[in-house]
């Protein structure tokens with residue numbers, strides 16, 4: 001039995017190697033089915049989008065921080081969206097906010113993050129030659145690419161891109177009469193997102209299938225690295241929630257272009273009634289947030305998985321509470337589907353229903369807190385090695401704590417009446433989701449860069465990048481809590497029209513300057529990244545002395561990942577600093593029988609049993 | 617064998633199913649979520665008022681019978697393939713395809729029945745619009761099922777489907793049964809909730 005399994009794998013190996021030599025430039029770098037290349041395609045696209053999304057935020061931060069500034073110099077880039085008096089067009093301000101949110105949430109932190117690391121790490125860490133379907137994987141990237149193109153073009157059209165907020169609530173988003181962004185821009189938004197959903201589903205189906213079916217010998221579920229667990233659960237959340245967004249968008253499309261009334265009712269524009277009757281905009285909010293809330297965990301979980309791996313490796317300690325981590329993630333996965341209405345506390349919903357959703361929302365804080373404590377206890381008394389990846393991981397934990405705590409406030413349906421749709425919410429989710437997931441992504445890039453490109457990134461530049469980003473992000477988002485508690489609503493063009501908020505002028509200027517500095521620090525990363533791809537120091541095979549399988553591949557793994565047989569897994573991935581062991585790490589491929597000096601009691605027993613079996 | 621055993625005894629081969637079949641199931645899950653979302657939207661909307669109740673097109677019942685029969689013939693095709701009755705596989709697949717097309721035609725007729733009853737897609741009553749969405753979306757998925765069936769049928773003409781090569785027809789059957797079941801769900805849902 002066992003030998004047939006092994007033979008089969010060897011067969012695969014031979015087969016895959018035969019393929020390797022047929023690649024030409026196009027199949028190797030463009031229409032590639034190799035998961036590693038697709039991961040890099042996602043990463044580069046993600047970085048591209050992050051720059052665009054970041055730039056948009058700088059423009060509206062300029063407006064908020066310096067409402068009197070002359071923006072004439074932006075005209076070459078933004079054309080008529082700079083008014084004749086040299087100001088930002090108020091309606092385009094809304095477009096900027098909308099596109100910033102859409103791009104960051106979906107294109108950077110969903111596609112850029114999951115797309116990069118699920119693709120790159122799943123086969124490498126479970127010991128597979130590639131994804132279950134390389135073709136579907138390629139298709140997934142190209143759907144994303146086309147979606148990106150549509151979204152990108154929508155930035156430049158005459159009537160402007162979608163402007164109703166990233167949550168595209170109707171009726172604002174449904175009626176071109178309501179704002180110019182709800183015309184063609186919104187149509188393109190919907191097309192792009194439909195393609196995006198197809199891409200996400202294709203990718204997710206592949207990730208789940210691969211993790212369940214293509215694990216190498218010995219890689220049981222309880223030997224999987226936590227990265228893989230997080231990608232797995234993320235893909236499941238996506239599979240269950242994105243179709244719902246698709247449904248919501250479909251009904252919106254019919255309302256916009258065919259005249260149905262799913263979401264529209266009793267609307268007067270310029271004193272004239274629209275024909276639509278009987279629709280319910282609240283219905284859209286339910287459907288949207290049924291995806292929207294799980295989506296925040298789609299963004300966050302992969303970052304947490306990456307962090308688990310990096311913190312354990314660089315603390316030189318087993319992750320604290322491996323099973324508790326898995327159970328917490330399972331808990332988050334399930335709970336993330338039953339809290340969506342906490343985004344709708346003030347939508348006029350039944351207060352009793354509100355308190356049910358409040359209860360469920362506060363329960364989700366428990367598994368989140370378990371994860372935080374496990375990170376802290378893993379760090380506790382570790383031999384911490386402060387690589388840039390490690391710093392970014394610790395930064396993530398910090399953001400997750402400070403943003404998570406405010407979650408407890410806004411999760412209270414009574415307190416949320418004051419805080420809803422103010423800058424407090426902006427502060428909350430930028431810390432807990434935006435910054436935390438962004439740091440997870442950066443941590444992942446610094447950590448796995450050697451495996452992706454066979455070279456090392458410069459760690460000095462990495463440290464500078466980290467410290468400016470870390471301090472900068474707190475300088476940007478911490479003050480927003482105060483602005484929000486004072487009651488200033490989000491998505492407003494200008495602070496200065498209200499006397500009550502004139503005391504915040506300086507604070508807003510401060511935030512904007514901090515944002516500019518933080519953005520500038522990302523250029524350091526950009527330089528480091530591209531320079532190191534070509535000129536970085538050559539990477540050793542296992543630069544971080546890590547246990548997981550990807551570090552058993554050659555420096556630049558070919559299509560098929562391992563030149564010979566697939567590795568066999570004998571232990572969990574967190575045997576760091578095991579008492580008695582010769583070195584402070586034992587890779588997953590080392591059999592227990594080779595490490596009698598460090599085996600725990602039950603492990604020694606397994607070895608003894610094995611030996612007696614072999615003898616008989 | 618022996619020297620392998622030292623390594624293998626402890627790590628076990630991981631459980632696994634055929635990846636393609638598994639992916640198909642996941643695809644089905646995503647379709648389930650889409651229709652779950654739409655049918656719950658229907659219920660939420662209904663609780664909101666401004667609701668028009670009307671009689672379901674009578675042809676729905678007929679269509680339901682047609683799609684159930686097609687599931688049956690699909691199953692017969694599969695068991696014929698298992699027994700290597702290749703001629704029968706072809707015939708059964710062909711009948712399944714025809715029943716599928718018949719179903720689609722029936723659904724199209726149901727739309728004209730609806731229009732005769734003054735239930736329109738574009739109207740102020742979401743109940744009407746929803747019916748068109750349900751039948752239309754289900755129809756689109758059914759077309760994808762028909763394409764899959766046709767591909768399987770072509771394979772059977774090339775004698776590529778037999779007892780030792782069942783993967784394709786198995787997957788085709790899973791998908792087709794699912795589409796039939798989905799229609800039955802929608803029909804029963806409408807019967808009880810309209």
Ligand code: HEM
Pocket residue numbers: 167296297299300342343361362364365368404405406407408410411412416419420421425428429432433434
């Ligand atoms: C302790 C756990 C958490 C609780 C209790 C919580 C609660 C809430 C509540 C009640 C809101 C709605 C506030 C409003 O709009 O008035 C909210 C908004 C938000 N939360 Fe959280 N949250 C938690 C953790 C998270 C996490 C981990 C993420 C992301 C990974 C996240 C991302 C968001 C986002 C993106 C929004 C705003 C969406 C928008 O309106 O544009 N939250 N949170």
Ligand SMILES: [Cu+2]
Pocket residue numbers: 292293296339340342343
């Ligand atoms: Cu939420």
